Amino acid sequence: MNITVLGEARYPSPLSHFVSDKIRVLLNAVIDPDAPPSDDLLLEVAGPREMLYFDPKKTRAGIVTCGGLCPGLNNVIRSLVLQLHHVYGVREILGFVNGYQGLDPWRGAEPIPLTPEFVEDIHKGGGSALNTSRGPVDVSVAVDNLIRRKIDILFVVGGDGTQRGGAALYHEAKLRGHALAVVGIPKTIDNDVPFVSRTFGYLTAVEEATRILTCAHTEAHSVENGIVVVKIMGRHAGFIAAGATVASQDVNFTLVPEVPFVLDGEDGFLAALKRRIVKRGHAVILVAEGAGQHLMSGGEKQYDASGNLKSKDIGVFLRDRIHTYLKEQDIPFTLRYIDPSYLVRSVPAGAEDAILCDFFARNAVHAAMAGKTGLVIGQQHDIFTHVPIELLASRKKQLDLNSPEWQGVLSATGQEFAHFPA
Numbered sequence: 001m002n003i004t005v006l007g008e009a010r011y012p013s014p015l016s017h018f019v020s021d022k023i024r025v026l027l028n029a030v031i032d033p034d035a036p037p038s039d040d041l042l043l044e045v046a047g048p049r050e051m052l053y054f055d056p057k058k059t060r061a062g063i064v065t066c067g068g069l070c071p072g073l074n075n076v077i078r079s080l081v082l083q084l085h086h087v088y089g090v091r092e093i094l095g096f097v098n099g100y101q102g103l104d105p106w107r108g109a110e111p112i113p114l115t116p117e118f119v120e121d122i123h124k125g126g127g128s129a130l131n132t133s134r135g136p137v138d139v140s141v142a143v144d145n146l147i148r149r150k151i152d153i154l155f156v157v158g159g160d161g162t163q164r165g166g167a168a169l170y171h172e173a174k175l176r177g178h179a180l181a182v183v184g185i186p187k188t189i190d191n192d193v194p195f196v197s198r199t200f201g202y203l204t205a206v207e208e209a210t211r212i213l214t215c216a217h218t219e220a221h222s223v224e225n226g227i228v229v230v231k232i233m234g235r236h237a238g239f240i241a242a243g244a245t246v247a248s249q250d251v252n253f254t255l256v257p258e259v260p261f262v263l264d265g266e267d268g269f270l271a272a273l274k275r276r277i278v279k280r281g282h283a284v285i286l287v288a289e290g291a292g293q294h295l296m297s298g299g300e301k302q303y304d305a306s307g308n309l310k311s312k313d314i315g316v317f318l319r320d321r322i323h324t325y326l327k328e329q330d331i332p333f334t335l336r337y338i339d340p341s342y343l344v345r346s347v348p349a350g351a352e353d354a355i356l357c358d359f360f361a362r363n364a365v366h367a368a369m370a371g372k373t374g375l376v377i378g379q380q381h382d383i384f385t386h387v388p389i390e391l392l393a394s395r396k397k398q399l400d401l402n403s404p405e406w407q408g409v410l411s412a413t414g415q416e417f418a419h420f421p422a
Contacts, residue, residue, distance in 0.1 A: 003044050003386045004170075006179045006371040009051035013369075014088060019047030025383045027195070041391075043195070046363040046377055046384035052088075053181070053371025054152055060092040061368070062151045063114065065128040066099040066158035066165070070189045071204035072349035072357040074122040074129050076157055079361035081119045087362075088369055094149065099133035099158075100165060103142035111149075123354065126346045136165055143172045146180060153181045153368040159188045160393055163376050167389040170374050183368045184376035184389060185360045189345050192237035194395040195378040195387045200357045202239065204350040209244035212340050213284065217250035220282040225333040227273070227283050227322065231315030233341050234288030237398045239405070241288040246408040252276055252283045253417075254409050255314075257290035258399045261419040263321065270325045272417035277331060287314055289341070315339055359384060 024042035061084055065073050077095065084090040094111040096102035102111060112118070112130065122129040146154065146169070156166035163184040173180035186193040191202040209232050220226035234240050238256025245251040253273065255261060262268040276283045289311050296312040319337045326333050349357060363377050363384045378387035399406050 003367075003372050003388060004374045006053050006181060006373055009049065009053045009371055011052040011055050013048060013050055013052050014056070015048045017048065018050040019045055019366075021049070025380055025385055027380060029381050043378065043380060043385040043387060046367060046386055048366045049370035052369045053179075054369055056089040056369070057091075059088075059090045059152050059369075060094070060150050061090055061153040061155065062094045062096055062111070062146070062149075063130065063155045064096040064099060064102060064157065065130050065132045065187075066156070066162040067132060067134060067187060068189070069127055069132065069345045070187050070201035071126060071345065071347055072200040072353045073127065073132070073157065073187070074119075074125060075349050075354050075357035076185055076187075076200065076361045077114070077129055078119040078123045079358040080155055080365060081114045082116060083362045083365040085116055088365065094151070095130045098131045100135065100137035100142070100162075101133050102130075103137050103145055103169075105145050106141070124348060126348045139165075139168045139172045143169060143176060143178070143180075146173065147176065147178050151180065153183070155183055155185065155364055155368065157185045157187050159186070160193065162187075163389050164393055167374055179371075181368045181371060181373040183364045183373065184392075185364050186376050186378070186392075189240070190234050190237055191239040192397045193392070194397040195376075195380065195385070195392060196397075197379045197381070198356065200353050200360060201345070201349065202243070202353070204347060204353045205233065205240050205344050206243040206247055207350055208344040208347055209240060209286075209340070210247045212338065212344070213244055213248040213250050213286065216284050216336070216338060217248070219336055220284050223334040225277050225281055225331065226336070227277065227285070227333055228336045228338065229285045229287065229315060229319050229322070231287050231289060231313075231337075231339045231341065233345065235290040235311055236396065238288040238291065239399060241286050241291075242399060242405045242409050245286055245412055246405070249412050250284055251286045252280075252413055253285045253415050254413055255285070255287040255291040255318075256399060257288055257293070258401060258406075259291075259419045260294050261292065261417060263292075263295055267417060269417045270321065272415065273322065274326070274329060274331065277326070277333065285318065287318060289314060292317070 023045040027041040093114040102108035170182040216228040292314045378385040
């Protein structure tokens with residue numbers, strides 16, 4: 001896959017080691033010799049280039065963070081600033097406030113000058129030092145603002161919708177004859193971005209969810225027939241739920257969007273829960289927010305500011321159905337419901353995620369300084385890559401039900417109830 005370049009790179013890099021534009025990495029590392037031949041994708045390898053498109057001393061960069069909170073946002077901002085400032089010598093860096101809204105001078109606050117002093121301690125806290133928001137921006141107005149502020153590079157930190165917005169900004173700037181490098185850093189706590197082995201914040205979320213599950217297990221064990229339902233993030237994919245289940249080893253039922261389960265009947269979830277309670281006297285249920293949507297019909301569809309369909313509240317739905325079912329079965333129980341989603345996503349990044357944030361950020365700076373644009377930093381087989389934004393939008397990433405992650409869930413929970421093929 002070829003990456004768009006703004007033009008000829010004419011400035012020598014201050015670095016001493018480089019990656020050639022010719023190097024590619026295979027998307028799939030495992031090859032089945034008995035399978036039909038296929039045209040596997042070859043992705044451009046990320047890293048510093050020998051020649052730069054932008055003169056560092058004259059370059060002005062901008063950073064914007066969009067979408068929901070995610071552990072590691074401040075780490076990314078900090079590493080972008082330090083890489084630009086210390087390694088490349090870029091002195092003018094602006095942080096646009098409140099997501100894409102900050103690109104609109106009529107709606108957003110004045111951008112923040114980002115210096116090593118400003119970012120010195122931001123990685124020690126959660127959230128985003130630039131704030132964040134959902135929703136698009138008037139592309140024409142935003143590009144007017146970027147041109148007026150003489151922004152050469154825009155780093156866009158967000159999910160697939162945010163990255164599509166970044167692509168629109170690049171194309172509009174190109175129409176205006178303004179050389180704008182737009183480089184995306186994929187951000188989703190759900191770990192569901194294609195062409196990225198692991199997104200930053202995911203492992204921290206799993207760690208926090210695991211702590212909560214330990215407490216939930218204690219709650220369930222401490223009363224007669226104790227049941228705790230825990231709802232966690234995962235609108236389209238159950239990676240956090242699966243990871244936390246395997247890490248905690250205390251979950252008895254894990255419900256994810258990839259497995260549309262049966263609720264009623266002898267082979268359904270409720271009957272399986274009853275058997276568990278009668279036999280073991282307690283149960284911990286972990287449900288991803290996008291699971292079980294097929295069970296909740298009716299009601300007007302609702303969308304968030306980014307145009308994403310909002311999931312109906314499977315946690316409350318399950319809690320109420322479990323309560324009604326066990327009452328009808330005349331089984332005594334104590335039922336607790338926990339939704340820690342906002343707490344999990346607001347914590348500072350753990351060590352592994354902090355390292356990953358730094359790798360993503362520094363590779364984004366390398367790409368931008370070389371004049372590459374319309375791309376997102378990806379990762380395959382521990383190798384960072386350049387992924388065209390259009391390619392990112394062409395695929396979805398979900399749990400593979402034959403993968404070690406899901407097989408580990410089935411082993412840890414021993415759950416048995418009917419489900420439809422994913």
